[in-house]
Amino acid sequence: MNEWVESPLYQLATFQKGRKVDTSPFNGDGYAPYLGASGLEGGDDGFAATRLAVIAKSTDTLMLWDGERSGLVGYGRQGVVASTVSKLSPSDKVEPKYLYYALSERFDWIQHRRTGTGVPHVPKDLGRLLKLRYPKQRTIQQRIATILTGIDTAIEKTEALIAKYQQIKAGLMYDLFTRGVLPNGQLRPIESSSSTQFGKIPFGWKLGSILELTDPQRQPILTGPFGADLGNADFVAEGIPVLRIGNVQQGELDLSDLLYVTPRKAALLSRYRIKSGDLLFARQGATTGRNALATKLVYGFLINYHIIRVALDHERCAPLFVEAAFANEVVKRQIERDKGRGTREGINTAQITSLAFPIAPLNEQRQIAQILKKINLQIEATQAELNSYRMRKCGLMHDLLTGKVPVKVEEPEVVDG
Template sequence: MSSHLATNLPVGWSSTTLGQVSECILGGTPSTEVRQFWGGDVPWMASGDVHLRRITDVPGRITALGLRSSNATLTSPPAVAVGLAGQGKTRGTVALTLCTLSTNQSIALLKANGSDLRTDYLFHNLDRRYEELRARSSGGGRGGLSKAILEAVPIELPPLGEQQKVAQILDTIDTAIHETETIVTKLKAIKQGLLHDLLTRGIAANGELRPPQAEAPHLYKESPLGWIPKEWDIKQLAELLGDVDPAMRSGPFGSALLKQELVETGLPLLGIDNVHTERFVADYTRFVTPRKFTQLARYAVRPDDLMITIMGTVGRCCLVPEDIGQALSSKHTWTISLNQQAYSPYLAMLQVNYSPWVLGHFARDQQGGTMAAIRSETLRSTRLPAPPREEQRLMEERLRELSKRIDLEVDSLAKRHSEKAGLMDDLLTGRVRVTPLLAEAAQQQGSA
C-alpha cells in the first residue's frame, strides 16, 4: 500500500486513497430494444436498489447474452455498491452486496484488497461520508461520481484486526436498527388492519370485535360506505361540527394578515409545516402579536381540533395538542372543531389520513394541478361512520394503545440511530479505539 500519512493519525493508522486499496468496477445496461438480453438468471442491480443497504438479491435480471453484450460485470461478494448519479438521495448512497450480481452504469462496486482494507469496514466508512461523497461529485447539483473521483477519495485505516472489530460493532447496531424497523412496520400494518376492522365492524357488547358481515349478516345494514353495524349511522362532517363560530375555518387571507405584520416572537401562526400525519410538530417559525391575535381570534385553534393541510401535500391531518395555548391557524390549512360529545376527533383524524371512503372523496374533488386544494364543501360533505359515542371511546382506546406501542418503538429507533452516529464518529476516526473498549468489556464480564 502506498501510504501518505496524514497528520494527527491515531497510532497504528495509515492514510491512503480508495484506488490504492480497492478495485472499482463499473456496470452497464444491455440494450432495452433486444428482448434476448432481459429476463434471464443473471442478477442485475438498478440504481434504486442501493437503498436496500444489505443486498442479498435484486429484482432485476438479464441474460448471459445481455451480460456479454454490455459493460455489466458479474461481481462476487462482498463489495460496496456506490450510487454514482441522481439528483435525489441515490448519489453517494452505499450498500453492501452479499450476493453475486452485475450493476447498471450508475453504480460502482468497490472491492477491498483484503490486505489493507476490509470490505465491511469500507461500507461503514463510506456510509458515514455520504455528504462528503456528494460534495466530491463533478458538475454541481446535477453532477455525479466517477471511477476517477472514487479512486481519489482519501481513507484513513486502522489495522485489519481493528477494522474487523469496528465493523462487527457497527453491524450489531445495524441489526438492532433493522429489527426495530421491522417491528415498527409490523405494528403499523396491525394498526391499519385494526382501524379498518373497528370502523367497519366496531366493538360488540361483549367487548370483542363483531364477527364480519359475511359470518353474521343479521348484525349489519347497508350504507353509502358499505356494510355497517345496525346500531350505527352515517353522518356528514357538517353534522358533527361543534357549537363554535366558525367551527370550520381556513385563513386569514389577504390584507387580514400582511407579511410585514409577522414578528420574531409572539403567538404562533400555524402552517403546513406543523401538520404531519397523526403528528403535530410544535416547531414554530411564524408569530403574531397578542393584539393581532385578538383581531384574528376567529382563526384561533383549540385542543383536539382537526388540522388538515390543503396546500402542497394535501390531506395530512393531525389533532391540535392539549397544551397548544394561544395560536392561529393559517390559509394553508383547514381547522375543524367537532362536537366531541357526538364524535371522537381522534377517530375522525385517523379516517382523514387513512380511510378509503375519505381519501376517495377527497380525490374525486381535488382542485388544481401540482398544488391541489380541498374545498369547504368537500369537507362538509365527507361521510363518516358514526357508532354510539361509548363505542367510539372503546375504539379510540384500543387504537391509542397500539399507537403508544408504535411511538415507543419509533423512539427506540431514533435512539439507536443516534447511538450509531456517535459510534461511527468515534470508531471510524480513531477518537475512541476499539481495543480499549473490548478490554473494558472483558474486564466487566470477568467481574460479573
C-alpha cells in the same frame, strides 16, 4: 498497537461504474437482481441482463453516483450494477465492511461536493479528494465493523416490528369501521353491518356531516391564511411556529422543519392558532386527505393556507375516532372523488362539510379511541426505541471511525510449548 493511518480513497478501492443493460421486472436465464437507487439499499429494482454488465459481489460497496441522493452507499448486494451506481471493490488495506461504514459516515461530505448543473453527481475525482482514516490493524477494522453491524441489525429488527404493528393497526381499523364494537369490547358480526354507496358501516352508525362533531363556540372548519396575509417575507428565524402541509403526516405531526413568525404577526393571525385536539387536514396536492390531531406540543401554533383546521367538540366526539374515520375507506373514497374537481388538485372546506362521514354513538367512539390509543402507544414506544438506536449509531460511527474511542481486540492466548 492501535495505529491509525489516512489514505485517499483510490488507494483503498477500485471504482467501476455500471453500464446500461436490458432490464426486466421478471427474473430469468442470464438475468440477476438490478442494483439501482433502491436495489443498493435492499429494495426491488427488478432484474437486468448479466451479459456485458458490471457485476457486484457481496463484499463490494455500491455508491449512488447520479441523482439527488448521490453519495448514498449500500453493502452486501449481489447483482447487476445500474448505470447510475458505481461499484467500489476494496483493496487489501481495508476490510470490506469497514470501507462501507467509513463511506456511509462521509455521505454529507460527498453531498456538499456534488457537481452538475442538471442532475447532480459524485465528483469524478472523488478517489483523490476523499481521504479516509482507518486502523492499520485489520482485526480492529473487523471489530469496528462488527459493532456497527450489531446496531444495524437492531435497527432492522425494530423497523420490522414497527411495520408489523402498522399492519396490525390497518387490519384493526378495517374491522372497527366495518363491524364496530359491542359494549364488552368484542367486534360485532359482519352480517349486522349496513352497506352504503361508499362501503360498509357498522350497525347503529350513520353517515352524517363532520359539522355534527365540531365545536359550536368556534369557527368549525377553517383554512389557513391566504396570499398577502402570510407570505415569505413574514418568516423569521425564531418566534411563533407555523405548520405547513409537510408537517402533517398521517396520524402524527412532524415538527422537524418549522417556519416562524414574530409574536406581533401571530397576534394579527390569532384566529388561525390551533388548540390541542383540533384535527389538521392537508388540503392540496398528492397529500390531500392526510390528517393528524394537534397535541399539547403544538398549542398556539399557526397553520398556513395548505392546511384546514377542524375544531372538534370533545363533548360530542372522541377526537382519535374522528382522526381514524378520515383515514377510513368510506371517507377516503369521497376525498379521492372530490379532490380533482377544482382547478388545482385538492379539497376545500365546503367539500369537507359535504362528506358523508361515518358517525358512531359517542360511547362506541370512545371505546374505539381507547383501542386505537393502545396500538398507537405501542408504535410510538417502538419508534422511540428506533430513534434511540439511530442516535447511538450516529455517535458510534463518529467515535469508532475517527479513532476517538479505541477498540480493543482480544489477543489469542500463547501456550508455552
